[in-house]
Amino acid sequence: MLDKTTRPRDAVQRTAATVALVRTAPQRERVFEDVQRAMELAHWHDYITAGAEIALKPNLGWDKLIPGAISAPWVVEGVIIALKDYAGKLFMVESNQVVVNVEKVFRLSGMADICRRHNIPWVNMSRGQFVRMRDPERLVLKDVHLPEILTRTELITLPLLKTHNKTTLSGAIKNQWGCLETLRHNFHPVLPEALVDLNTLVRPRFAVMDGTVGLEGDGPKSGRPKEMNVILASANLVGIDSVAARIMGFDPSAVHHLTLCAQHGLGSLPGRFALTGDPVESVAQPFVPAAHNAVSGLEMILRQSFVERLIFKTPLLWIPAWGARRYYDLWDWRVGRKLRREFFARS
Template sequence: MTYLQQPEVAILNVREKVNNSLPLKEDIFKLLDMIGAWKDIFADKNKRVLLKPNLVHPMHSGSGHITDNRIVFALAELLLEIGFNEKNIVLGEGCGVGFAFATQNDTLNCVRAAGLEPIKDKYGIDIVDLNKDKAIEMDVPNPLVMEKVKIAKTVLDSDILINLPVMKTHIRTGVTLSLKNMKGVLPGLEKRKTHKLGIDEGVADLNSLVKTTLTIVDGIVGMEGNWEYPRDCVPMGILVAGKDLVAVDTICSKIMGFDPRKIRHINRAAEKKLGIMDESKIIIKGLQLEEINVRPFKPRFQCFIEDYPNVNIVDEYACTGCYSSILSALVYLKEQGQKEKLKDLNVVLALYTDEPIKDLKGKNLIIGLCNQKFKDKGLYVPGCPPNAIEMIKAICKLCEIDLQVAL
């Protein structure tokens, strides 16, 4: 599916549907009608449809953690009403929590918690755990980091992939929307590949191989910060849809209060020509950005770093790559019981000049390719993004932490 030069993104106000169980069927129909989806995407009723929600945790619908089940049920009803056969519709997800451990949460537990299990009995629609589905290894076109990757067979067998993410912040990618939601099509341990090779580039590679046909973003209740329910819920009362997932993620990032140019994986996807992120070329239908009365989401990085009062972050223009790497290193050291030793640590992210660090006192960790010109200002860890293990080693050296204990 080729991207459009002027993609349309529809935004619908559903504020009256926040924190209740009112159905969304009419809203979903109207939303998709704004972008002409009923006439083109769903013209051929013999096509196989995959509904791909975001069910990363076993949480209830409406929590902001997962896709509101009313969106899924509304789509199921509408597709059946316009002539699709229930045998050609599948609800598929591969949850990101506990997939490697039989005793922990699996996808079907997430489906039950979300209240989606009745979709089988009520509509005859099969539920597939993509983590346990047959995996097919595929070549990635023009790869950034992943030359080959395994994809769940159910995904590859689908003609129409409907991507159903939630508006959330993310500790490693800044935001998690339609591009990031596609990690659920990677079966089981294959998900770790994107983290090992570079999550932002890996997400772009994945989306160049598995193409979303239609995205509907759940902005009824979003989630910010550290995803603590109900503290970090952001009631918004909107739905967003489009055929170009890069354009959709660009607009959703703006709605959330983020500059999409600073969201690395969206940029990588645009560079791979998976869609348009130039806002001047995106046509917004329905509710306009200036009409959306939503406060900016708290970045997860901001909330997270508050848990490390002895660590001073110095930053002027760092991207999510550096953020995710330093957070991974700090989390690891905390889990190893070394948090209290992280005293007087200055972590220096991307700077324009050395002015912010001229008078710094303490232990300076200079990270990232952008800071190469300041590498003599402290202990330098190169990379774009820098390797988390190398940062752990550098922090241990600066803070006099026994490396054998830490690693």
């Protein structure tokens, strides 16, 4: 039984917190056990206040259900099981995207069933109340609105082991992107700096990374699933992403937002924290890095053109948004359904 009088460690201690890496297997009960083992190895109860209300932030950013592109129900449920006798009320939170209705993903992914089974309220942060946060000293998010629920809960982020065409990998730091309002894509040109500000504002207490199935290639949406069977956990956001990068074959020190976040006290790079559990070498598999697909590539071109403001900051945004959605529908018809079929045939 955990000692419920334990107080969470401060931000300085979290900066150098241990990262746990645990190998697992594709069986539901085994995943539950290994999620709890990873969390214990990373001393999760040292960073979460006993009895506190907790917001769980999975990655539900895609409705095509490509394995590895969104959070797996087993890992999320494993975290809930580990928390339920220690924490207070739990919430599951996520947000819409310009081209994704998260309510649809919530249902199709099985997360709605998990919330019903464990009596956990679902909060679509795009539809909730927001609180204005102003600070001229921030790097780029000097005047933003954040979901009100994140101002009164302790945040546990549940990221994925996947590539990303703008940040190399989508991990514990990038997973908070959905905590901004729907038009957050306008911060893409200053993404590393925005991630520093955002994570400073919402300050996740702990991260559990779902590496049961990774995503390589053109992530975050049009990549290819890669069975990995690993779970990572830590209160050290830069640390857990650094270990994930090494597993994927990337150099953490070459990932701009990781080095920038480390400089601003959001965690530490390898050499400044302990790694426990299984060694990286036992699970490492090179991932195909992400390139810009047609949608991301066109966005980058338009953002450097004279029509940038007209396209992205007026109601004309519906035109490229409609086009992006049609592109992904076609991609899923031509590629995505084949990837799903092949993955489940061999897994």
